Amino acid sequence: MSVREAAREVGLRLAAASRLNAALAWSEAALLAEADRVDGMPARGALHGMPIAVKDNLVTTGLPTTCGSRMLAGYVSPFVATAVDRLRAAGALLACKTNLDEFAMGSSTEHSAFGRVLHPLDPERVPGGSSGGSAALVAAGVVPAALGSETGGSVRQPASFCGVVGVKPTYGRVSRYGLVAFGSSLDCISVFGRTVADAALVLAEIAGADPRDATTVDRAPFRPQPASATLEGITIGVPKEYFPPDLHPGVQAACDASLGRMKELGARLVDVSLPHAPFAVPAYYIIAPAEAAANLARFDGARYGARARGDGDVRAMYRATRGNGFGPEVRRRILIGTYVLSAGYQDAYYARAQAVRARIAADFTDVFATGVDFLFTPTTPTPAFKAGEKIADPVAMYLADIFVCSANLAGIPAVSIPIGRFEGLPLGGQLMAPHFEEAAMLAAAATLERHLDGTKEVAP
Amino acid sequence: MNVSEQDVLHMARLAELAVDPDDLETLTVQLDRIVGFVGQLAGAGDLAARVLHPDGPERTPLRPDVVNPAPLARPPSAFAPEFIDGFFVVPKLGVIEDA
Amino acid sequence: MTWESVIGLEVHVQLGTRSKMFCGCSTSFGDAPNTNVCPVCLGLPGSLPVPNAEAVRLAARAALALECTVHEVSVFARKNYFYPDLPKGYQITQFDRPLSTGGRLAIESADRGAVEISIVRLHLEEDAGKLLHDRVPGHTAVDLNRAGVPLAEIVGAPDLRSPAEARAYLLALRQILVYAGVSECSMEKGSLRVDANLSIRRPGGQALGTRTEIKNLNSFANVERALEVECARQQALVEAGGTVEQVSLTFSAASGQVRAMRSKEESRDYRYFPDPDLPPLVLSVDWIDSVRAELPELPAARRGRFAAAYGLSAYDAGVLTGERVIAEYFEAVTAAGVNPKTAANWIMGEAMTGYNEAGNFAVSPSGLAELAAMVQNGSVSLQAAKKIYAEMAASGKAAAAVAEHLGLLQIRDEEALAGWIDQALAAHPAEVARYRTGETKLLGFLTGQVMKQSHGKADPKGVQPLLMRKLESQ
Ligand SMILES: [Mg+2]
């Protein structure tokens, strides 16, 4: 099949999946132009002709970048994100920009100014978030892979809800240049794939130091490894904090099945403890909003994006622009972030959260130092929940990320793979690894993936 | 009660965010709940001192002092809400800081 | 009642880099608005900062020149506030872990003699853009060419005791920074900017009064004037039973008055925190030592050396070390064989006039040495040499050629001198007779007559002995 034909088919699939509201900007003309560009490349890249959807907080010059916000409705960036540039240079087709929680703040993709994204298997439910549009398009078979971004699990959590693979690399592995910042010390461009191999292939292309991002790390290039036949010689830690007594029975059953399969494959399972895990979500909801409050200050109506007139001076313009341009969740987080950094509160909140974060990271280091290769946990505490279920209670929504946000705080890589279904809804299992151990982690995930039917209904 | 309506208004001023008076009460309740939730960290026990930079490289790379601006695919006039004679244009400053 | 003023200065200087602090845009001054901009300095969504190595080097250089300790680890922080000249809604600066702390600067105070002013800290930060209030009626126009230009902020301790000392501090600071090649320090171009804080107290008192801050003073003279005005305002206020409020002020040079910008209640909560886009700035001890080793000899040290080594007066040593270029020129001229006093006279005279106009020394050290030697050996008069110098500066020609061309070479040839002497004596027999009867003070008059006969070409040093011999030989 030619690249042009592939592009045309993606267009047909995107049109057919439009009810999901997962794709924001795309056009057949843009797709065909992408195909022609790839056909004109002097050599076949590693992603030759592969259509890839990109979360709409990664800037692109051809298609608008809205971040799911009224603030940036219609905004077309004058520069391209490094990750998108690298994908395209490897021969991938930029298929479309995908819907998200506004500025990536949310766990359900309900907080988009352009409407919520539907779960591909159940329109009543959410696909997870904030990269819900990318997850839904991969799950619906529209594209084999997509880029999302994580600040606190925003790829692994929707991957789990939608039944696809989600990989978060080590912080610093992938350039953030061109990723609209939310929580800069946590933000990680991450990858969805239908399989671990697809996700690994894409990750390998976008990884690597970037002179435009001072937080990228100059490491030997990441090379995907094939699945191995067994998990012989591998030690899997099972942290007790991730398996509370009241864990959802379906989630528990699916995890038990996965752990059993890993044991059969030769892995050694050990019980471990990450004592500061219970503080991950509160620490996260201080650090991420604090950084976000500063990162989103630039949306002031002065240089780009929406502007509301206000009535009078420049401050009136700022307040009106930001008051109208940001949705309720973004406004809440800006206010919280402002609060935890403000005079008199910074030590009790922000400084303490950073100290807790250091302890959370140290917990991982300690466990890995005992000879544990990877940790296995559920990705989410429940299957996909219903739209509207948590929208009125921000804290309940935040707790949807309880198992995923530690990896962001510690900067370590993690992957979620489908490990079964409960009442037809996908469930994800998570492997977490030491810094820069993506290759080994993904090889183990691929081994488990091969020996597990991720679509099988579990029996609690 | 961690957060009062006054606190919310103060934060909104610092963040240059208009708050609809009708939303103030609900917003205050939500923020109070969030601040209470994150306040759990008080129970995290004795902790080491704050880290300078939590993740990524231990030291910043430095770029050579070379003039090579990242190109703009379109000029500021293409994305600015108001652009006149080469300038971004915003409403005038308030009286107090008109200096 | 007398009062003592307690003054501290915060100075921002632009570091002399080609590109901006965190992006590759040019720092060139005076370009069309919003032409030296890119995603980073426009604060576009998705852009990220990467620090400029040269800015770090220059700031470290400045810190070491001011005898600060440069820290091996410092941290960039975000200072959060909204203002139309600030594209990201925060300024990247340094807060609780600055590049350097604890320096000092010696100044000469008219009241107190030599005093040392402590430097609290010197840190790196980025500049904001420029606002124009009269460009678009009723609106503010924003030019972001300057946004992101690297600055060193130098915070001086409140060790200054008068507006005149504040001025002396600034002049000394500028001198040292220009010497160290850190900054152009031009107030006109905005590459040196000053905020001053001032409080008053009874002389000898320890407690500090409430201080006010005068922002953005735009000339050395205005710093002194504004502080005088504010000092008088605070004194009058307190003497009338009022209290000083902590405010930020601006000074209008036109009206000579200060005006409040923001009251304390409005003062902002900047919510500083480490910039998560930038890992710590880590400098090795070896690197810091190498920057220190590259420092040129600084003004104070050079002043002392000039006085001692060249036997110059304190004043001359001060003038000759006023700028690095002048000092280096002086040393080159003396190295070319000119007596230091002679070199000082030349440089502080003719050469300085040209330097102040053109910004450089038009005559090479060896050219000036050649000219000085011609004066020394009597082939030209000092008077003539000044004319020759002007021509050398204008044409770039060598001294001998110019002297020849202008006919200014002095004649010492005894035969020629004897001819002019004979003519002069013949023309003034009465004076010759009076001289010979003991009126020897007429020697000067007769010498002048000989010079006149020669149309100034005779070397007076050659004329006198010969003239005396002739007068006494009869
Ligand atoms: Mg400053």
Ligand SMILES: [Zn+2]
């Ligand atoms: Zn720039």
